[in-house]
Amino acid sequence: xxxxxxxxxxxxxxxxxxxxxxxxxxxxxxxxxxxxxxxxxxxxxxxxxxxxxxxxxxxxxxxxxxxxxxxxxxxxxxxxxxxxxxxxxxxxxxxxxxxxxxxxxxxxxxxxxxxxxxxxxxxxxxxxxxxxxxxxxxxxxxxxxxxxxxxxxxxxxxxxxxxxxxxxxxxxxxxxxxxxxxxxxxxxxxxxxxxxxxxxxxxxxxxxxxxxxxxxxxxxxxxxxxxxxxxxxxxxxxxxxxxxxxxxxxxxxxxxxxxxxxxxxxxxxxxxxxxxxxxxxxxxxxxxxxxxxxxxxxxxxxxxxxxxxxxxxxxxxxxxxxxxxxxxxxxxxxxxxxxxxxxxxxxxxxxxxxxxxxxxxxxxxxxxxxxxxxxxxxxxxxxxxxxxxxxxxxxxxxxxxxxxxxxxxxxxxxxxxxxxxxxxxxxxxxxxxxxxxxxxxxxxxxxxxxxxxxxxxxxxxxxxxx
Numbered sequence: 447x448x449x450x451x452x453x454x455x456x457x458x459x460x461x462x463x464x465x466x467x468x469x470x471x472x473x474x475x476x477x478x479x480x481x482x483x484x485x486x487x488x489x490x491x492x493x494x495x496x497x498x499x500x501x502x503x504x505x506x507x508x509x510x511x512x513x514x515x516x517x518x519x520x521x522x523x524x525x526x527x528x529x530x531x532x533x534x535x536x537x538x539x540x541x542x543x544x545x546x547x548x549x550x551x552x553x554x555x556x557x558x559x560x561x562x563x564x565x566x567x568x569x570x571x572x573x574x575x576x577x578x579x580x581x582x583x584x585x586x587x588x589x590x591x592x593x594x595x596x597x598x599x600x601x602x603x604x605x606x607x608x609x610x611x612x613x614x615x616x617x618x619x620x621x622x623x624x625x626x627x628x629x630x631x632x633x634x635x636x637x638x639x640x641x642x643x644x645x646x647x648x649x650x651x652x653x654x655x656x657x658x659x660x661x662x663x664x665x666x667x668x669x670x671x672x673x674x675x676x677x678x679x680x681x682x683x684x685x686x687x688x689x690x691x692x693x694x695x696x697x698x699x700x701x702x703x704x705x706x707x708x709x710x711x712x713x714x715x716x717x718x719x720x721x722x723x724x725x726x727x728x729x730x731x732x733x734x735x736x737x738x739x740x741x742x743x744x745x746x747x748x749x750x751x752x753x754x755x756x757x758x759x760x761x762x763x764x765x766x767x768x769x770x771x772x773x774x775x776x777x778x779x780x781x782x783x784x785x786x787x788x789x790x791x792x793x794x795x796x797x798x799x800x801x802x803x804x805x806x807x808x809x810x811x812x813x814x815x816x817x818x819x820x821x822x823x824x825x826x827x828x829x830x831x832x833x834x835x836x837x838x839x840x841x842x843x844x845x846x847x848x849x850x851x852x853x854x855x856x857x858x859x860x861x862x863x864x865x866x867x868x869x870x871x872x873x874x875x876x877x878x879x880x881x882x883x884x885x886x887x888x889x890x891x892x893x894x895x896x897x898x899x900x901x902x903x904x905x906x907x908x909x910x911x912x
Contacts, residue, residue: 462524472558671747
């Protein structure tokens with residue numbers, strides 16, 4: 447490792463230590479509290495991904511949580527940022543690390559939640575596949591690198607049921623960078639199927655969680671939304687006028703939680719729960735039937751929820767996540783409840799109120815479209831490929847909430863901001879020859895940073911695969 451890489455590693459380590467100084471042990475939310483209680487008692491349910499409860503329990507044995515899992519999260523971030531910065535021209539690497547120390551970037555990892563751990567794993571995975579694409583690994587280290595990709599994917603997939611949408615583009619790029627285009631689809635499918643089967647088997651045969659299916663919440667939310675928007679809609683789960691009136695009174699497109707507040711629409715929710723636990727097929731059939739009979743109402747319901755999540759409408763604009771000062775009462779009694787620089791949380795929240803998620807999503811779509819077009823025309827490079835994969839990770843993960851979203855909580859969008867920021871950097875590197883900033887001084891002369899190398903045995907795609 448040369449002096450430059452040592453300096454880069456030291457800078458990323460310093461960044462990680464800065465995050466620890468700022469936020470340790472992170473702020474827990476209600477989900478984290480529930481997960482911590484299950485990990486401590488050993489009584490797991492499958493409402494949250496049981497693999498994440500197992501991860502929480504494992505790290506808790508090493509050192510008390512939330513501190514230990516927070517250190518794991520920050521280690522993933524720092525390691526991923528080293529790999530990412532190592533793939534960039536020196537000036538862009540320095541600017542990227544400097545930007546990561548700013549309030550909005552640091553705020554993405556101030557919590558100790560499923561979303562922040564997932565963000566750390568995805569950031570590390572994105573950094574790794576960027577490094578592999580720009581500076582491919584030797585043939586002797588490919589299996590080691592592939593193992594690292596699988597481990598990071600497992601950590602990300604353990605956090606959320608829909609994390610697969612964020613993992614998939616990065617996994618495809620990593621497999622491509624290791625082995626090229628030959629058999630890419632086959633190798634990707636085998637890897638994903640093996641991951642899902644392995645994690646499902648671990649959950650079922652090792653953890654034995656008590657069934658508490660989260661699918662019932664999605665069915666409740668969607669059916670309530672369709673009933674609210676269509677007076678013609680009826681359901682076997684609504685048998686009285688009083689129940690229908692309760693749904694009309696309680697339903698809110700912002701979140702499913704409105705149906706639970708003050709035990710609202712209890713009869714309706716209980717009917718779905720009991721039907722699903724006895725016969726999932728019957729509950730799913732009723733849900734699908736209502737969607738087919740009332741597609742406009744369903745789309746209106748889903749559009750209203752997505753608009754709230756992305757802050758197109760301002761039903762949830764004031765919610766930008768728990769701060770340590772506001773929400774640390776959910777932490778253990780011996781956890782810190784202050785921030786060395788309180789302004790960091792306030793400045794970040796002010797920026798996120800100004801730059802709303804829908805704006806960032808539009809930027810991600812633009813980056814994906816431009817980089818995809820460059821690759822299609824044959825004038826893209828490795829940075830274009832990385833930009834496409836990371837921006838697609840942000841787009842697919844966020845778009846998933848338009849179908850399965852249950853809440854407009856801002857922490858669901860942390861990866862959208864983080865991934866789009868990384869994709870923006872690589873997109874600027876893709877047009878580096880048009881930017882004077884990429885001229886760097888080496889010894890007694892100036893020279894351009896060399897173009898990224900293509901993966902061994904593979905070229906950047908020139909068009910659709912035949």
